[in-house]
Amino acid sequence: MRVGLLGGRVAAVVAAVMVAGVGAVVGVVVGPARAAAVVFSNPLAEQRADPHIYRHTDGYYYFTATVPEYDRIVLRRASTLQGLATAPERVIWRKHGSGEMGAHIWAPEIHYIDGRWYVYFAAGRTDDIWAIRPYVLESSAANPLDGPWVERGQLQPARSSFSLDATTFVHNGQRYLAWAEYAGSNSNIYLARAVNPWTYAGTPTLIATPTYAWETRGYRVNEGPAVLIRNGRVFMTYSASATDASYAVGLLTASAGSDLLNPASWSKRATPVLASDARTGQWGPGHNSFTVAEDGSDVIVYHSRNYERYLGNGYDPLSDPNRRTRIQRVYWNTDGTPNFGVPVPDGATPVRLRAHDQPDRYLRHWEFRVRLEPNVTNLADSQFRIVTGLSNSGAISLESTNYPGYYLRHRNHQLWVERNDGSNLFRQDATFTRRAGLADVAKVSLESVNFPGQYVRHRDGLLYLEAVPDAAGRASATFALD
Incomplete structure (x- = not known):
């Protein structure tokens, strides 16, 4: 000092x-x-x-x-x-x-x-x-x-x-x-x-x-x-x-x-x-x-x-x-x-989203595409601030830690981290209803506000917005907040 x-x-x-x-x-x-x-x-x-x-x-x-x-x-x-x-x-x-x-x-x-x-x-x-x-x-x-x-x-x-x-x-x-x-x-x-x-x-x-x-x-x-x-x-x-x-x-x-x-x-x-x-x-x-x-x-x-x-x-x-x-x-x-x-x-302060069914892997963005990866040593790539929903004050949005003003959003049912352009569509795409984890109620699942019944889930290492009708899908749409 x-x-x-x-x-x-x-x-x-x-x-x-x-x-x-x-x-x-x-x-x-x-x-x-x-x-x-x-x-x-x-x-x-x-x-x-x-x-x-x-x-x-x-x-x-x-x-x-x-x-x-x-x-x-x-x-x-x-x-x-x-x-x-x-x-x-x-x-x-x-x-x-x-x-x-x-x-x-x-x-x-x-x-x-x-x-x-x-x-x-x-x-x-x-x-x-x-x-x-x-x-x-x-x-x-x-x-x-x-x-x-x-x-x-x-x-x-x-x-x-x-x-x-x-x-x-x-x-x-x-x-x-x-x-x-x-x-x-x-x-x-x-x-x-x-x-x-x-x-x-x-x-x-x-x-x-x-x-x-x-x-x-x-x-x-x-x-x-x-x-x-x-x-x-x-x-x-x-x-x-x-x-x-x-x-x-x-x-x-x-x-x-x-x-x-x-x-x-x-x-x-x-x-x-x-x-x-x-x-x-x-x-x-x-x-x-x-x-x-x-x-x-x-x-x-x-x-x-x-x-x-x-x-x-x-x-x-x-x-x-x-x-x-x-x-x-x-x-x-x-x-x-x-x-x-x-x-x-x-x-x-930000959190990390850890996959329920692959607990060594976290959501992270790389070249703004959201994926699931282990050992994310560039920590901020996997950290998100949970804030009031951009389109719904009763829901949430997830803001990037190292790119403030960029949010987790779905586009063509793929998950990206992108800058808020102020449009109503972006605000809806970047707003989610927080649910008890579909595979573990102690954890969390994220349901789309503008596509009810569809959830953020991982598949083949990437993140999508999809319906999850079976047990495997529900597990892939459940995350621990770390």
Whole structure:
């Protein structure tokens, strides 16, 4: 969060989607262990940068982030992720009037460790606002919004150079501390074993430094580490480059059985895993954290702006308050690696339609023809936003994630993804009545509005609009929303 801010709002789309009768299916995750479906709408919060959401055992989500004034730490909680959008916000700590912790209060994170709450944050001094260092607060309160909070001071042993974005995680019974720190012209990521929540042991290990072109736009930066441990591996995301539209998320990976303090244990992906996308209207996604949704699915929490500004021409990201907190589901590739897709458009979060009778295959568009394919690594090709029906507010339409304004529609009884031309015919062709799954009532089938009795179904790998009179046809017209 060197020079960034953010913000977010709760889109009114959720209400429209609920009216359309699709609120119960947005964000559904498949699997017997999943709970009820989750509705997300982006952005989650305006002018809240470097967001961190922690799901606690008390049933609440706790949310903190950088505020544009850089002068305080705020916290809110809710029983659902979407509920954080409207939850009351409380100031739990303010900057000092002089000396250390007196300026640039950045990137707070909240964690619960051994029966106490901890907040990690970065701060400068009133006599040197760029003397940024990581600091720690502690509270024994059951509800961290109530406090009180004790200052544990700077992360120890104290860092001697510009350092920020401290985070913590446990792996194989060992707690670690990770943070970003400048060395020469680079901001690098360091890792160390924790003695307690504010103290580390030994010499920190440098595990990542900016080397690729996409990590060095404007500034040479690796910062904002966040950890997700799954599938026998430790995944660490980080953010790179200047905090304007250049900002992007990268990925480090280590084997779960490796020595995490050995730099050789970590590999870096050569390309970003989340970056600006003009099609979806999101620029500079970054400084993320991870949480788990109510349905058990992994969720990435990050910030972005909904307009593009690059360094130059007098633009200063530090003074731009309009980064917004956003959330979206993390998907998993068949090789066990995370797939973040693209920063999704504002509004209701997208879903994937998985075939009931071929559960490894998803609807996806390729050259705008809709087909059924496995292993869709270009995730956004298989993601659709469920919105109010274009021709009928009681029905639904499915909007492409990576081609906003393009909708699933039937033409000559074939399924395509095409731009809405505004015609009455298009609106009807792109509107469907959501039915309980013809082969499984827990799933969904899509009946044409202008051809009642005909359903979206797959046949020979392609999608058609057809009647489905037999069991095989009903199975091919039933989809899980993933």
